[in-house]
Amino acid sequence: MSETGNLRDDLSNPPKGPTRNQIWVGFGVLVGLVLIWMIVAQWPDWLDAILISKKAFLSAILNGLTLAGLYFLVASGFTLIFGLMRNVNLAHGSLYLLGAYVGYEIATRTGNWFIGVGGAFIAIALVGLIMQILVFRRLEGDDLRQTLVSIGISIVAADLMLAVWSGGTYQILTPEWISGAIKLPVVTAERSNGTLVFLKYPLYRLIVLGVAVAIGVALWLTLNKTRIGMMIRAGVDDREMLSASGVNVHYVFAGVFALGAGLAGLAGVIGGSALSVAPGEDIRYLLASLVVVIVGGMGSITGAAIGALLIGLAEQIGLVYFPTYGVVLTFVIMVVTLAIRPEGIMGKRL
Amino acid sequence: MSSIDALRDPNPSGPAFIRHIGAGNVILAVLLILYPAVASDFFLTQIGGYTLIFGMIALSLMLLAGYGGMVSLAQITVVGVAGYSVAIFGENSSDVMGFGWPWWIYVPVAVLFAAIASALIGLIAVRTEGIYTIMITLAVATAAFYFAQQNYTLFNGFPGYAGLRAPEVFGVNWRDPLPFYYLCLGTASICYAAVLYGAQSTFGLTLQATRDNQRRMRAIGYNTTAHKVFAWFLSGAIAGLAGVLLVWFQGRISPGTIGVGAAVNILIIAVIGGLRHPIGPFLGSILVVMMQTFAIDIVGAERFNTLIGLVFLGVVFVSPDGMLGLWEKAKPYLKQNSLRPDP
Structure with missing residues (x-):
């Protein structure tokens, strides 16, 4: 009863100062304005002195955004699978790496990068489907064993991939017209003779960012505006009720697992083209997905996007400004999030 | 608790102290003490020493997972804290750090650091539950690995530290096969006995009750978080002891020692052995070390991970x-044969 009493008090005496929401919006607008100023304006010397140079800073931000896009592609599948099935798939990094290798093979054999991307998505989605049906369905409801099994799968997978593709580094070649750099309409400096120096940035990375945003929006629309999305969200909240209301949850589970795995495979090709493909990448992207999902909140696409942004930016900015402590920065973000909101930024209470 | 009772002889006989310790444990101890009589140097260190060291690390995980319900993948990170402390405070041949402190100072310091590091990891991990703990500790372990690899001022980066030596005390070089085996055996026995004893202490029982029903324990008035963090501290001390022995044995430590593969290896050992009783990690350790040593002849060094991964998958399934667990399953059949009254 005391709670309703408090509520009535709150309603009758509205707080005088700005509400929490207004403070956050104000803060966001302020940060946005500062950022816009930093992008548009010629930097004064003192700012250059702090942040090395405008070019270094903007490149770090852009690299961070691109990396965030990549992380989001990997982590969104991870978080969907976790949210729906309570299945921590620690083989998710292996799916990423396998996707990269498969994409490389298809792309070099057919000579078409796009077939490589599509082929990797389909192939890894199938692998995910098989994993879900043959392995994880048998252990349904036993979270710990599912996790242990996924660890076992990742060990075997890493070793077999090493056997097939050896320890070398592969580079997936992108089509000519999306390789190379473009000039962005951002002035980084002015030469003494008055010509303006524009920021150059690889076009491909911008495309990565665009693809990530497009897939993110598509996922969000699917989850929030379609019937299938409704089922998935209902499954995240309460899978027993969903099952009781006549939906074959196994189809939903299998579909989501395939989608999540396919996204990891797709990210593998895209990431393998932007960076490179080598053993060990599976662990790197597994760590990234883990931290992104812990920070963003399990089972939330929006959370994965926020987490990916934070981690991607932190990693790249850390790389430029304090090289050896970049990992620590990522880690600090995770610990601070856990300390303040153990369920993650967009997560639901455990 | 049932498995502990089950391992104990139902009708104890003989002198009081044997009854107290358990006949099985006494026989085991005698066999292990006599083991050097039949074993070569290779079997003493590469098999015996490694088994005991990795058994101890897995034991520290068993303490958390079995009694506390917290499965950690960061045990190898705690081992690494102790190992790097030995390298930094003791002597090394890498020309970085190496304060040259005597062993009786740097060993306690290393173990204490490991225990504190473990408690800090625990402090983060206990904010969540169940599989989240695995995720967070895996993230911690991976981050620690990358950090050790990138940081040259403190961890000497990729090469790590070499030239770590076990001390010579009482005129005995403790790195020699026989003394080293007994050193490992002694330390492992103390840890094993401590965990067995601790499991039945008030603290151990509280921890197990918290594992079974945290809300109820909190409602009764126990500070469950403090109990869990203390369990992490104790587990860190065991892992730290193992870490000191490990770097003495290997003579070096590098980021590879605390990599994700190594972290998962510890989990594999503990799970293969069994998380119900402190003897499990040592059983698992025997199997895995034997496989590591001898399976290479069968499948070749390259595909070893596939083999161990498949064994692990098989055990989990x-x-x-x-x-x-296999023993528990087999026991009723054995019992029936021996107890079945004659027709």
């Missing part, structure tokens, strides 16, 4: 309680 067939017997969730590992080798101990």
Whole structure:
């Protein structure tokens, strides 16, 4: 009863100062304005002195955004699978790496990068489907064993991939017209003779960012505006009720697992083209997905996007400004999030 | 608790102290003490020493997972804290750090650091539950690995530290096969006995009750978080001791020692052995070390991980309680044969 009493008090005496929401919006607008100023304006010397140079800073931000896009592609599948099935798939990094290798093979054999991307998505989605049906369905409801099994799968997978593709580094070649750099309409400096120096940035990375945003929006629309999305969200909240209301949850589970795995495979090709493909990448992207999902909140696409942004930016900015402590920065973000909101930024209470 | 009772002889006989310790444990101890009589140097260190060291690390995980319900993948990170402390405070040949402190100072310091590091990891991990703990500790372990690899001022980066030596005390070089085996055996026995004893202490029982029903324990008035963090501290001390022995044995430590593969290896050992009783990690350790040593002849060094991964998958599928679980499953059949009254 005391709670309703408090509520009535709150309603009758509205707080005088700005509400929490207004403070956050104000803060966001302020940060946005500062950022816009930093992008548009010629930097004064003192700012250059702090942040090395405008070019270094903007490149770090852009690299961070691109990396965030990549992380989001990997982590969104991870978080969907976790949210729906309570299945921590620690083989998710292996799916990423396998996707990269498969994409490389298809792309070099057919000579078409796009077939490589599509082929990797389909192939890894199938692998995910098989994993879900043959392995994880048998252990349904036993979270710990599912996790242990996924660890076992990742060990075997890493070793077999090493056997097939050896320890070398592969580079997936992108089509000519999306390789190379473009000039962005951002002035980084002015030469003494008055010509303006524009920021150059690889076009491909911008495309990565665009693809990530497009897939993110598509996922969000699917989850929030379609019937299938409704089922998935209902499954995240309460899978027993969903099952009781006549939906074959196994189809939903299998579909989501395939989608999540396919996204990891797709990210593998895209990431393998932007960076490179080598053993060990599976662990790197597994760590990234883990931290992104812990920070963003399990089972939330929006959370994965926020987490990916934070981690991607932190990693790249850390790389430029304090090289050896970049990992620590990522880690600090995770610990601070856990300390303040153990369920993650967009997560639901455990 | 049932498995502990089950391992104990139902009708104890003989002198009081044997009854107290348990006949099985006494026989085991005698066998292990006599083991050097039949074993070559290779079997003493590469098999015996490694088994005991990795058994101890897995034991520190068993303490958390079995009694506390917290499965950690960061045990190898705690081992690394102790190992790097030995390298930094003791002597090394890498020309970085190496304060040259005597062993009786740097060993306690290393173990204490490991225990504190473990408690800090625990402090983060206990904010969440169940599989989240695995995720967070895996993230911690991976981050620690990358950090050690990138940081040259403190961890000497990729090469790590070499030239770490076990001390010579009482005129004995403790790195020699026989003394080293007994050193490992002694330390492992103390840890094993401590965990067995601790499991039945008030603290151990509280921890197990918290594992079974945290809300109820909190409602009764126990500070469950403090109990869990203390369990992490104790587990860190065991892992730290193992870490000191490990770097003395290997003579070096590098980021590879605390990599994700190594972290998962510890989990594999503990799960294969069984998480119900402190003997499980040592059983798992025997199997894994034997496989590591001898399976290479069968499948070749390259595909070893596939083999161990498949064994691990098999154990998780067939017997969730590992080798101990297999024993529990087999026991009723054995019992029936021996107890069955003659017709």
